[in-house]
Amino acid sequence: MLVELERLAKSPASQLAEVVISGLRGRVGPLLGRVSEQYRHPAPTSRRFQPGAQLLGAGLARHDLSRHCLRSALLIGADLRGATLNRTDVLGADLRDAQLAGADLRGAIFLTQQQVDAAQGDRDTRLPAGLKTPDHWDWQGGNRRVE
Numbered sequence: 001m002l003v004e005l006e007r008l009a010k011s012p013a014s015q016l017a018e019v020v021i022s023g024l025r026g027r028v029g030p031l032l033g034r035v036s037e038q039y040r041h042p043a044p045t046s047r048r049f050q051p052g053a054q055l056l057g058a059g060l061a062r063h064d065l066s067r068h069c070l071r072s073a074l075l076i077g078a079d080l081r082g083a084t085l086n087r088t089d090v091l092g093a094d095l096r097d098a099q100l101a102g103a104d105l106r107g108a109i110f111l112t113q114q115q116v117d118a119a120q121g122d123r124d125t126r127l128p129a130g131l132k133t134p135d136h137w138d139w140q141g142g143n144r145r146v147e
Contacts, residue, residue: 001031032110036089039109040067066107095119101138
């Protein structure tokens with residue numbers, strides 16, 4: 001699988017247009033799931049915080065969501081201010097308008113720039129290395145945090 005992905009990464013755009021994404025996703029998804037399970041071990045069990053959870057507008061301020069699997073969860077407009085997402089799987093989670101002010105996402109796994117860009121944060125929001133703070137976040141007249 002890794003060899004195939006490396007080959008695809010080096011392919012020209014014309015060749016990538018021919019890739020059947022659903023087939024690739026079907027093979028990569030279970031692999032990422034196993035990686036997530038191993039990395040999050042021991043993972044907490046929860047009926048509320050699980051893959052595909054419906055958490056639209058949920059009040060989760062200052063919650064410790066560490067090691068939970070929120071893969072494909074709907075967190076649209078959720079209040080995650082001051083929350084901790086250490087080793088939390090957020091692959092495909094919908095973070096549109098989620099409030100991330102002061103949240104610590106440095107240890108979140110599978111978090112993308114697109115998810116961060118769709119959310120709201122501030123100067124105290126901690127992001128994983130490699131992700132950038134969006135221009136639209138509330139800086140309250142201060143400077144952006146550089147880590």
